Amino acid sequence: MCYVKMNKDYYKILNVDKTATEEEIKKAFRKLAHEHHPDKANGNADKFKEINEAYQVLGNKEKRSQYDQFGSTFSGGGFNGAQGFGGFGQGAQGAYNINVDDLNDILGGFGDMFGFGGSRQRASRRRERGRDLEMTLTLDFKEAIFGAEKIIKLNRDVRCNNCGGSGHEPGAKIDTCAACNGTGQVISNQRTIFGQMQVQTTCSACAGEGKKASQDCSKCRGRGVVNDNSEIKVKIPAGIDDGETVRLSGQGEAGSKGAGSGDLYLKIRVREDKYFKRRGYDLLTDLEISFSEAALGVKKDVKTIDGEVVLKIPAGTHQGQIFVLKGKGVPRLQSRGFGDQLVEIKIAVPRNLSKKQKQLLEELEKEGL
Ligand SMILES: [Zn+2]
Ligand SMILES: [Zn+2]
Secondary structure (H helix, E strand, O other), rough: OOOOOOOOOOHHOOOOOOOOHHHHHHHHHHHHHHHOOOOOOOOOOHHHHHHHHHHHHOOOOHHHHHHHHHHHHHOOOOHHHHHHHOOOOOOOOOEEEOHHHHHHOOHHHHHHHOOOOOOHHHOOOOOOOOOOOOEEEEOHHHHHHHHHEEEEEEEEEOOOOOOOOOOOOOOOOOOOOOOOOOEEEEEEEEOOOOOEEEEEEEEEEOOOOOOOEEEEOOOOOOOOOOEEEEEEEEEOOOOOOOEEEEEEEEOOOOOOOOOOOOOOEOOOOOOOOOOOOEEEEEEEEEEEEEHHHHHHEEEEEEEEEEEEEEEEOOOOOOOOOOOEEOOOEEEOOOOOOOOOOOEEEEEOOOOOOOOHHHHHHHHHHHOOO
16 A cells, blocks of 8 residues: 655745755754644644654655655555646645555445556546545544544546446447547647647547547446446555545546546544544543552553553652653554553542541641651
8 A cells, every 4th residue: 555645845844945955954843843842831743743744854865855856755556647746736735645456445346447547548648537526534533543444425427337438339330530530639720929830739529539439328428427426445544643634546536538537535534532632643641640649659550542551650750740651652654663652640639538538638748748
């Protein structure tokens, strides 16, 4: 599976020029990271994460040059150079690309009709690529952490199965288009302010196909696509976070006359959890202990995302102290390993003391506690 994270202006995030030197980028990162560190009083975890992400790319020579060239740091299967990137005009923030070849689990049996790679169709003639679609997908807190398979209902144009997208009625007689002699292109002379110019345009008689059928497809009336309700199964990768976007290449609307399909963008929303808070790949939880436990030390069962663990709290623990449960956080998208769980200690101050408790506390007070 391949993810592509893209379309964020990392230069803007780090507040540096496109021509900034390595040193300047490093300096800018340090300054901003310092400013927005989540442990700071007015820190901002999201901002901090973003800065980190930008620096991971711009701070690395190879990744930076790739980013400068493509606006992305990774590319892979099913991804078709400039054509693929063309679909990003709509500001899909931090989109993850999922190669649909990995999602061969498509319901409804039209998986084969899409030509997911796209290169086959794109190489032949320029036709109108299908529209991109955008949807919001809401996940439970744990689904985002562990990944999930979701069924998505779509109403979209899909390739007509009567004509296979050609728009021709099966068995119809196919003739070479007379208007363009089968080339699909017509050359016309146009007078422009620069003088007479030869302009090559798509043949309107055959819509660039170079051939014409004696009869249009009866199902799609020659469009090559029909509107349909369909369901697709989508694998959401483990570790995805609220606000991120998953891109499913080729799952948008089918293009007319067999042109490539658009992409489907899933904007991810994640429901909150009562117990866990998420900060990037780390999980934050509170643990309440009594002040005698804090003073004397105690062992406590702590809920983690995959069961309970025993946390040993040493004597002399103070309010707000954070214990790190290594690797008990969220799996890292695009890389290995997990974040941590950060357990913050809340010391409960007792109310409604019994007479005896009060007496004992008064004695403690006399002892200077
Ligand atoms: Zn023609
Ligand atoms: Zn048809």
